[in-house]
Amino acid sequence: MSKTCLTPEIVDALTSPSKGESWLGDNHVEHFGVRTWAGKKGGGKAYAIRLRDQFGILVRETFDPIRDYRLYRWEQGWEKPLGYFLRPARAWASDRVAIHLGLRTSADRQHREWQKRKNRVLAVTLEKAFDQRLKALRRKSRNHLYVDHIQTWWDLTFRRKSFMLRFATCRYAC
Secondary structure, three states: OEEEOOOHHHHHHOOOOOOOEEEEEEOOOOOEEEEEEOOOOOOEEEEEEEEEOOOOOEEEEEOOHHHHOOOOOOOOOOOOOHHHHHHHHHHHHHHHHHHHHOOOOHHHHHHHHHHHHHHHHHHOOHHHHHHHHHHHHHHHOOOHHHHHHHHHHHHHHHHHHHHHHHHHHHHHHO
């Protein structure tokens, strides 16, 4: 099996063999490539994956633009060549290979990143968030009197209450 860095131009220039089938692998995604085959009406070509899954079973799947490419719509006179779908086919292939090998897919990785960001946001207290916002206002603002007014209001309203609450809790708990 030969491998190359697939480009839309290379994919569109591929021709079907006179008989049988041939495979041209991609350097970017393991187990992914373009399959070309001979047929009575001239044959064809398609993006496909070919691998043994985590249980040792041979898997061959073909990328279908209508089924697997969400943004693609068949319209009258809008048929695109196969090279047009190289990027979404690579994304599809990496997810399908990950599923068959029992690895994390791109959706799993995105969900994990989202959870990390959510936990970071939830870990920030209101006081820290307000202090960060005040620092940003001081950097960007020319009106320092306004920023000082906001900080004074914050100190009088919330920091005093939190101090009083801590003091009261300590007094009654001790």
